[in-house]
Amino acid sequence: MSERWQLTARLAALGLIVAIVQITAISQVTVFGVAIDISPLLVASVGLLAGSLPGAIFGFCVGLFIDTALVQTLGVTSLLFIAIGYWSGRLRELRDPSHSLVPMAVGAAATAIAVIGFVVLQFMLGVDAPVSWLLLRQIVVTIIVNTLLAIPVYALVRRAIRGSLPEDPRRRRRRAYTTGGLSPLQRPSQR
């Protein structure tokens, strides 16, 4: 199986399993009165590891699955998750951040996009209900909780798709620049 198909298969399995576990179990666990939702973290992690286009496609598929399984308006979650997957992938392609806390920052931003975007879209679609300050509190708590969960989710996604990730040309170029194209063990001066 080619590397590309292997990555596709792994992402499909990862998305399906995590989405089912999310809607059947994780969403029923509440922290500070807020139900945990790791799906934006999943999409952001895939974008960060696999790039913008795989991230956007993965986000679309996961969003469509969630919208269908929860019998909610089709297209809302997919639209938001496309933005999350693409944006996190572009961050990797343009900046290539290597700090270990990057998944936390990306996770917080992804959750903010998902939660605030969902609320805005729902209000645009005609939600007719009084809005309390508690809504704002819930949004903030959701972002904080997901920020704390971002690193474990990123580690899980990296472990799941590590073997089938394509070689990043930027990283390959950078390694070639710093090592002279060879592993330090193979340099003549270190033989």
Add this chain to the structure above:
Amino acid sequence: MLALLVVVSLILLTAYFGESGGGPFHSIQRGVIQVLSPVQDGASRALKPARDLFGSFGDSFHAKKQVGQLKKQVATYRQEAVQGQEAIRDAAEYAALLKIDRDTTQPVAQYTQKTARIIVRSVDNLLRDTIQVNAGSGDGVRLNDTVVAGDGLVGHVTTVAGDTSVITLITDQSSSVQARVIPRAHPRASYYGLLKPSVGNPTDMLLQLIPRDAKIADGDFVVTGGTRSGKLDPLYPAGILIGTVRNPSPVSIENDQEVHVSPAVDLRQLDFVQILTAPNGSAGGLRAQVGP
């Protein structure tokens, strides 16, 4: 490719939003949840211990707070139960004297109750509050059937497939219930209003459009009114407990015509619900009527 995905999402959103409940996208959704329901049911059962473990941490703190309040409530309710029993006996005697054939049992008992396990809960609980259960049209569940848990109102059925159905909770932003306050200080009075959720807080609801001169006190019971709030809204049987009034303010009643209501059922801690399907034979006088 990215533009294509965005366009597809927007087309789906527009088409889904514009079509009726029987449209192709809704049909596809029903088919998908029908296929997924066995998987979700299995996963829900398998992951229940882990879910309970996490839930128990928060619950233990919450339970300690509630013990004191509940002890006080038990003493009050015990006294009221004695008075209630006397009132029921008197009512039965009067009914016999007037030859009124009226069923005095609980409204819930007049329906066939189908117990169902919750297999999916909506991921987002800010604006949407739905659950999916493992009972569907094959079990006699129909669209708009009322759903209760522990004799408190939970919501109504909004989507039905063969072995599964989706229930929209009373705390969902789209929900509105015609409700009635039974003031304990004035048992003969009752005040009707429209119960709406308080967005962002599933433990709080707002009873709106109550009379400005309503005499409502803390802890008064709120039950279903037995009429529809709109032509397309579900018809809940009359007399099902919804919750209790919380800290009513005379100013808020006079100016805003609203009071806060705490739901009787903790909707976040449910594992099972009862769906009220076809009434048992004659529904008697307590069946809900269509409002004007």
